[in-house]
Amino acid sequence: MNFISATGNADDLRDLEIYLEKAVSDDIFIKEICTPLIKGGKRLRPKLFLLCARTRKIYPAKKLLPLATALELIHTASLVHDDILDGAKKRRGVETLNAKYNAQIAVLVGDYLFAKAFQLVAENNYGDEVSLILSKLVKNLCIGEIAQDRALFQIPTLGEYYGRINLKTAFFLSTCCRLGGLISELENSEVENLANYGTSLGLAFQIVDDLLDFFGEEKITGKAVGGDLKSGVITLPVIRALQFEKNSAALKKILAQDKISLDDIKTAIKIISETDAVEYCKNRAASHIECARLDLPQNINQAVKFSLEQIADFVINRKW
Ligand code: FPP
Numbered sequence: 001m002n003f004i005s006a007t008g009n010a011d012d013l014r015d016l017e018i019y020l021e022k023a024v025s026d027d028i029f030i031k032e033i034c035t036p037l038i039k040g041g042k043r044l045r046p047k048l049f050l051l052c053a054r055t056r057k058i059y060p061a062k063k064l065l066p067l068a069t070a071l072e073l074i075h076t077a078s079l080v081h082d083d084i085l086d087g088a089k090k091r092r093g094v095e096t097l098n099a100k101y102n103a104q105i106a107v108l109v110g111d112y113l114f115a116k117a118f119q120l121v122a123e124n125n126y127g128d129e130v131s132l133i134l135s136k137l138v139k140n141l142c143i144g145e146i147a148q149d150r151a152l153f154q155i156p157t158l159g160e161y162y163g164r165i166n167l168k169t170a171f172f173l174s175t176c177c178r179l180g181g182l183i184s185e186l187e188n189s190e191v192e193n194l195a196n197y198g199t200s201l202g203l204a205f206q207i208v209d210d211l212l213d214f215f216g217e218e219k220i221t222g223k224a225v226g227g228d229l230k231s232g233v234i235t236l237p238v239i240r241a242l243q244f245e246k247n248s249a250a251l252k253k254i255l256a257q258d259k260i261s262l263d264d265i266k267t268a269i270k271i272i273s274e275t276d277a278v279e280y281c282k283n284r285a286a287s288h289i290e291c292a293r294l295d296l297p298q299n300i301n302q303a304v305k306f307s308l309e310q311i312a313d314f315v316i317n318r319k320w
């Protein structure tokens, strides 16, 4: 991703890594488990926050970095817990904590990271509004995951799918933008526009994620192909492919099984490819990205605006 230079905040991103390492260094076991864990993410959430926090009034980096770190820690905690729920064995090219240790350790490490995030927020006096926004974010992440978990192996309506990806992904990206806009002292309407940019970006991000789950390269995504289907999470490529009469019976047969094998996943990929599902998902993601671009407020720091547009391009074209 090469949007860093546009805002000149490469220093922030280097310092973010230092803050993250420090955040997992209070305890020897946590340090051992979490130092590799925090490596290799896209840092999309702190990047969005740091950019949006420079849309108008610019505070010193040391005021922004603890919150940027907290956002990445909340994201990491949610992935650690998500991997337990999904029974995932690989993330970012390495073993998940549930695979390397066990689910008990993974639950506790996720809880620890989560607590550490809120410690950083409290220590740095961001105030009640930020704490309330963050608690709403975590509540929504949980509600999104609960909705998904309660409907495993069931075919969601388009509305249910969108509701779920909004809660589990789009709301997070939107929150990062909102927090940045608030800290940078934008007008209320501009903060809302930035938050809407984050929502649209997040919807596109998750649709691309759901496509990559079937059609991504394991070496690049760092995750096993077909993980969603294996764990019973029915996503947009499947929802769309099911609308084709010729293909839906075979897909439903796979979904009705107790255990979905690697061969089933290969068959599902073939069935999906015979429909227009890939094109359809790409078009949907592209139209959300279009909305994201249109939502960007006009009167903000132009270098930041350019970087946010570049992030939109990255999200739609990404392979990981
Ligand atoms: C990844 O989605 C997971 C999420 C976006 C959210 C997970 C949230 C929770 C488990 C709630 C608990 C939250 C905290 C803070 C402890 P995905 O499974 O579609 O993506 P993947 O393919 O990368 O796993």
Ligand code: MG
Residues within 6 Å of the ligand: 082, 083, 086, 088
């Ligand atoms: Mg998952």
